[in-house]
Amino acid sequence: MKRSDRLKLNLEIIADELCLIFGKPASRLADEHKILDVLIATKLSQNTTDKSSYKAFNRLKEKFGSWENVAEAKESEIRECIKVCGLANTKARDIKLMLIEMIAKYGKLDLRFFKNISDEEIYDELLSFKGIGVKTASCVLVFALGRDVFPVDTHVHRTLNRLGIVKTNSPDKTFEAANIVIPEGRKYELHTNLIKFGRNICRSKNPLCSLCSFYSRCVFEEKSTYRKQSSKAMLENNFLILEEI
Ligand code: SF4
Structure with missing residues (x-):
């Protein structure tokens, strides 16, 4: 299997799992x-x-x-x-x-x-x-326009690197690398759910690795350390401004 096909398959699995955790975002109507x-x-x-x-x-x-x-x-x-x-x-x-x-x-x-x-x-x-x-x-x-593109902020950049989907050192480079492999039609959904995942579980500091469904596929070197530390309940921080505009 080609590397890009393997990454797409992994992303489908990640997207499905994120939907189980955070729900599937309502589809976005162009306006x-x-x-x-x-x-x-x-x-x-x-x-x-x-x-x-x-x-x-x-x-x-x-x-x-x-x-x-x-x-x-x-x-x-x-x-x-x-x-x-x-x-x-x-x-x-x-x-x-x-x-x-x-x-x-x-x-x-x-x-x-x-x-x-x-x-x-x-x-x-x-x-x-x-x-x-x-x-x-x-x-x-x-x-605003309902196009199938994949915005990359700091949470999306961090989580995709830790999940081994990309290996990049800036959100703009992650944008270039990820847009090629994100499954068609799932970009908006993955964007919003990766932000929720990054805010609540795969946090920049003190990620809650013991609660993470992706532990086995994660390539973050310190995951075993954080797995021992992170037994607290997940914090809820799911308000997204652009879902309200
Ligand atoms: S195991 Fe930890 S670092 Fe890896 S993806 Fe999950 S929360 Fe993030």
């Missing part, structure tokens, strides 16, 4: 009206919890009413509004700048034309804006 919402929610969620970024997102919507109004607002007003989610200076500056650049480039804040262009063209468009990376663009493709 081109939500492209900017998803984009800004993803920006807000960087380096913070989904709960606090969701609060910041709702505050922005309530205070300004439209993304056009956010583009015209003072940076200090945006910063004050989103301070609950951390890195408010950078996020306020980047969001305002991105919205202004979009108005300059497209004439208005309307990205519905993304619905009619390819994934590659959407990546080209979004990556041309400062502060938008591959992960953020991938989230837009999946969560």
Whole structure:
């Protein structure tokens, strides 16, 4: 069997097991009206919890009413509004700048034309804006447009390396390596369930290896140490902001 076929088979098994643990995520309906919402929610969620970024997102919507109004607002007003989610200076500056650049480039804040262009063209468009990376663009493709791509954040990167699916040293490299082998039609499901797995079981620090269904296939060198330590119950941390947008 070819290596890529073996990895696909392993991923099918992992995806099935994750569905037993966390459930199968409800299918995601495309809604081109939500492209900017998803984009800004993803920006807000960087380096913070989904709960606090969701609060910041709702505050922005309530205070300004439209993304056009956010583009015209003072940076200090945006910063004050989103301070609950951390890195408010950078996020306020980047969001305002991105919205202004979009108005300059497209004439208005309307990205519905993304619905009619390819994934590659959407990546080209979004990556041309400062502060938008591959992960953020991938989230837009999946969560606003229902495309079958596989966003890789820090949890997905860590868990796929520990599970021996990839051997990479950055989320962007994991994105390249994983997208080739993730089974068609299961990318969204695997993305969301690997995040839940990474937050609750295969945590960055102190993974709960004694509770892990994948212990035998895991290639993490310290797994036997953590297996002895981790007998506490699984913590529940399953709120995902993009499932709420
Ligand atoms: S055994 Fe531990 S390190 Fe390996 S995948 Fe499971 S939780 Fe993660």
